[in-house]
Amino acid sequence: MSDDFFPVPAVWAKNALLDLEGRAADYKRSIEDGHAYWLERAKRLDWITPPTKTDESSFEEADFGVQWFADGELNVSANCIDRHLATRGDQVAILWEPDSPEEEPRRYTYRQVHEEVCRFANVLKGAGAKKGDRITVYMPMIPEAAFALLACARIGAIHSVVFGGFSPEALAGRIIDCDSNIVITADEGRRAGRKVPLKANVDAALDECTSVKQVIVVKATGGQVAMKDGRDLWLHEEAARVPADCPPERMNAEDPLFILYTSGSTGKPKGVLHTSGGYLLWAALTHELCFDYRPGDIWWCAADIGWVTGHSYIVYGPLANGATTLMYEGVPHWPTPSRIWEVVDRHQVHTIFTAPTALRALMREGDEFVTRTSRQSLRLLGTVGEPINPEAWRWYHHVVGEDRCPIIDTWWQTETGAAMIAPMPGATDLKPGSATLPLPGVVPQIVDGEGQVLHGAAEGNLVIAQSWPGQMRTVWGDHARFFQTYFTTFPGKYTTGDGARRDADGYYWITGRVDDVINVSGHRMGTAEVESALVLHESVAEAAVVGFPHDIKGQGIYAYVTLNAHDEPSEELRKALTAWVRTEIGPIATPDVIQFAPGLPKTRSGKIMRRILRKIAEGEVSPQALGDTSTLADPSVVEHLVANRAG
């Protein structure tokens, strides 16, 4: 991997929340004097009863549990809305960019958000919702999705957002698992000019679920939908009948805020549970520190609200900080691959936060689509979701940011609540492909296969040695699974499931999920490393590399390669790519098999499903062997890969 170095730009060094020494000192205090540090940091929230307790967690089996600020009381929605009314009631809180650029954006000030959320909360109460109830939210990317979350938080109900791209079966499974009594949805969603039949999907899902008593439907497109008498209610009709004020429920810091389902390597998706005080503090603090958020900045997290990134960085973190948060209904490449940058110009966005997979897709279309836009408002560029290969990093930095905007590569997980290892723009020199250093209170360690802690420059399993405020509290309905999944592989530590390398400067380089690290002739190698090398080749748009059993080497390297639009697969190109990787990394990284693939199997959030690629590489091609493929965005990709298996 690249060890190039991008020092903090002069303007940032002069004018940042924390500088190099400031970050180091703040981190040191967060570890050495954690209790005082966190009591002070907690003051950024508005507490009904301020906490006197901080971390009371234990990762040991005997007294296992995760708990923060346990005697504090607050309401999350009051922190995201009410407390801003006096100072910035007329400032835009939510700025909505519709799917089609032909349509007008919508803007809601903090005062308007307050009224929308209060009415929504009163509608939920009218539908029978009580503190502690689980409310499933299956919504498109419209402002009402954010209102729904905040309305749940206001009355103390636990929201469970299910991504609008999931099927009725996936939706039903999640409703059943947390025993929801209310579903919030819309008539239809829209993406890239196409309609998504959300309400019809809910109807299909509810054939299998008996727990749901009421469905609240937002009129989004005006499309025809069936409304079931006694069960289904239009939000706009109900909202007109209820008061425009709803006092926020008094909540304990450890009362649940939300459940979010996430896939692991085994079993059905886990309901990751986050609570109120620690989660909100973590989302807000990291949003401020990593993105140096300043009043007046236009902030854009281009994720979907169905993922943790949308929860923490579209809704909770930015609103707790009084920000203007942009919410985008559409996709990056529609109607043209310039759309993202046009939205940046239209709304004078300061910071954009997106995923490497989107960047690689846009990069493949050519620089033209970027350079024909201005982008002068941009100051920072964020990335999250997977390791960013240095080539994409450089493209983001040079072509999108014109060498002016630091790249904020944030490593974290649904389980961690918000960013854990990440740069701060004024305080961190950057290296392309490294998420850099731990945030306050985060104690990462690298351990070997036996759990031995490795010091200095090292590579191994990434674990976190002690709790942090935004840590997940349990797996919904299965506390034993929480302990089993995360705390038994390396006892006493939180296992991330990721591999990482720490260099001599203490910088962390995430190598991907641990099961993606392959061992070739006794050499450990990150699949991301080979992928990075492949995508450096001018003909390659995207690559995914997995290991497969090899008689002599232990594991061989199987590379799936998607070519750029103008390149054709050929034997010659296959040989050229093999030689290319040998020269880029070295002979030990020589791919044994290269399969040209017009598309890679991805989840709807854009993560490559390596489990499936690994099976195909191993020659396991029967549908049973491929396992659960229900989360694939496009199942036909897999059929093509199986039919054209190489090697």
Ligand code: 6R9
């Ligand atoms: C926020 C989010 C978590 C997994 C995580 C890791 C990968 C996320 C990354 C990254 C390298 C980054 N990941 N950010 N890998 N660099 N900056 O994506 O949560 O959907 O739960 O995924 O994503 O493998 O373990 P989630």
